[in-house]
Amino acid sequence: MKIIIKSNDNLKTGENNFPNFPIEVVTEGTTLIIVPKLEAYVEKTWEYAPSKAPVFYNPTMELNRDIAVLALQTYQRTADKEISVCEPLTGCGIRGIRFAREVNGVQKIVVNDINLKAAKLAKLNAERNKLAERVLVMNEDANLLLSRYAAPRKRYDYIDVDPFGSPAPYLDSAVRALRHGGLLALTATDLAPLCGVHPKACVRKYGGRPLRTGYCHELAVRLLVGCLTMTAAKHEKGVETMFSHSTDHYIRTYAVVHRGAKQSDKSVLKMGYILHCFACFHREVSKGIFPPWKRECTECGSKLNVAGPLWLGKIFDKEFCALMAEEVAGRNLGREKRILKLLSLVRKEADAPVTYYAMDKICDKLNLRIPPLTKTMDELRGAGFQAVPTHFNSRGIRTDASAKTVKEIITRLAA
Numbered sequence: 001m002k003i004i005i006k007s008n009d010n011l012k013t014g015e016n017n018f019p020n021f022p023i024e025v026v027t028e029g030t031t032l033i034i035v036p037k038l039e040a041y042v043e044k045t046w047e048y049a050p051s052k053a054p055v056f057y058n059p060t061m062e063l064n065r066d067i068a069v070l071a072l073q074t075y076q077r078t079a080d081k082e083i084s085v086c087e088p089l090t091g092c093g094i095r096g097i098r099f100a101r102e103v104n105g106v107q108k109i110v111v112n113d114i115n116l117k118a119a120k121l122a123k124l125n126a127e128r129n130k131l132a133e134r135v136l137v138m139n140e141d142a143n144l145l146l147s148r149y150a151a152p153r154k155r156y157d158y159i160d161v162d163p164f165g166s167p168a169p170y171l172d173s174a175v176r177a178l179r180h181g182g183l184l185a186l187t188a189t190d191l192a193p194l195c196g197v198h199p200k201a202c203v204r205k206y207g208g209r210p211l212r213t214g215y216c217h218e219l220a221v222r223l224l225v226g227c228l229t230m231t232a233a234k235h236e237k238g239v240e241t242m243f244s245h246s247t248d249h250y251i252r253t254y255a256v257v258h259r260g261a262k263q264s265d266k267s268v269l270k271m272g273y274i275l276h277c278f279a280c281f282h283r284e285v286s287k288g289i290f291p292p293w294k295r296e297c298t299e300c301g302s303k304l305n306v307a308g309p310l311w312l313g314k315i316f317d318k319e320f321c322a323l324m325a326e327e328v329a330g331r332n333l334g335r336e337k338r339i340l341k342l343l344s345l346v347r348k349e350a351d352a353p354v355t356y357y358a359m360d361k362i363c364d365k366l367n368l369r370i371p372p373l374t375k376t377m378d379e380l381r382g383a384g385f386q387a388v389p390t391h392f393n394s395r396g397i398r399t400d401a402s403a404k405t406v407k408e409i410i411t412r413l414a415a
């Protein structure tokens with residue numbers, strides 16, 4: 001039986017004075033979108049307006065969406081073909097509609113939300129942008145929608161999972177609905193579990209243990225990619241991370257998913273653990289899916305703490321980031337400068353060692369003032385080590401020097 005999927009009948013927008021709640025029109029990139037008027041939904045200044053409104057819209061995620069436009073265009077240009085896109089948790093439709101308007105080579109887009117009002121607003125936004133032909137709006141559970149597209153020739157080239165909290169509940173169906181060589185984008189806003197404030201929740205959702213280290217945001221990305229890797233492995237698929245970033249209250253990763261048991265095995269080999277000493281800042285990696293036996297710090301003899309299993313492979317692709325930066329000009333992106341700075345930092349750290357030293361954490365512990373970052377990096381390089389900044393932390397340094405050497409240099413500079 002052939003299943004024909006069409007936009008749900010209950011999404012008619014021209015009746016009942018829809019939208020019958022306070023709205024306004026905003027511009028992101030070159031797209032105009034109707035969104036709920038957030039100030040109408042908060043009584044106290046500290047209330048979180050996006051989740052109080054009848055349809056979700058978060059203006060602070062503009063940078064997240066801007067970067068998604070750049071990543072999708074870069075992916076499309078590299079693939080050099082017309083692509084299909086799915087945004088299964090769309091809110092007011094702003095992300096998917098921006099893809100349709102601002103990214104060349106996007107043939108069709110399906111946007112979906114389980115909230116009827118959200119789906120209706122997304123449909124209205126698609127119509128107002130004259131995209132009704134190319135943007136199909138659905139109103140159902142994201143996993144149901146993705147599962148329907150899991151069959152050969154129905155799959156998508158790009159899926160963007162941007163949920164409340166964790167993307168983990170959608171990983172299986174997203175991986176299944178992604179075409180061979182397709183790009184999967186994931187947002188995770190549940191940083192309390194991923195950064196080790198609620199470790200049990202992290203184990204539950206991501207199958208790995210977090211640690212509250214100075215580089216916990218990098219661990220968060222590695223736990224997310226690790227979870228994706230093991231999910232993809234179940235479906236005999238492998239993962240190649242093209243770009244990741246940690247910004248404001250969320251982390252984000254973009255990974256190409258390849259079909260095949262060999263690809264999958266290759267990815268699983270990049271899983272492992274990071275061992276960390278809270279007494280002296282020493283850290284080391286332990287490769288392989290099985291937990292390491294070693295639990296004693298080689299530098300000071302204290303107990304080593306273990307994060308993982310997580311992804312130890314690359315979390316950025318230098319070439320992909322360079323192409324993303326080339327896409328920035330002429331797009332009217334709200335945070336152009338910030339994006340260019342982020343892309344430049346990521347290119348610098350793309351091939352540098354796993355984990356970074358957070359200078360403020362070290363100086364706090366040693367009771368020292370924080371020396372200038374550039375000076376510390378110069379000293380490290382002068383001593384023959386690699387030293388680069390990181391976008392994860394403006395006071396972070398990636399280096400192959402040991403914790404002992406880093407502390408010696410900081411102490412000297414702070415004297």
Ligand SMILES: C[S@@+](CC[C@H](N)C(=O)[O-])C[C@H]1O[C@@H](n2cnc3c(N)ncnc32)[C@H](O)[C@@H]1O
Nearest residue numbers: 056089090091095113114115141142162163164
């Ligand atoms: C963080 S918001 C999406 C924001 C949007 N991606 C953007 O860029 O503005 C998450 C959305 O997922 C929707 N949602 C929650 N659970 C869902 C489910 N199981 N299936 C489909 N949509 C769901 C919510 O109604 C909400 O609109």
Ligand SMILES: [Zn+2]
Nearest residue numbers: 277280297300
């Ligand atoms: Zn130690």
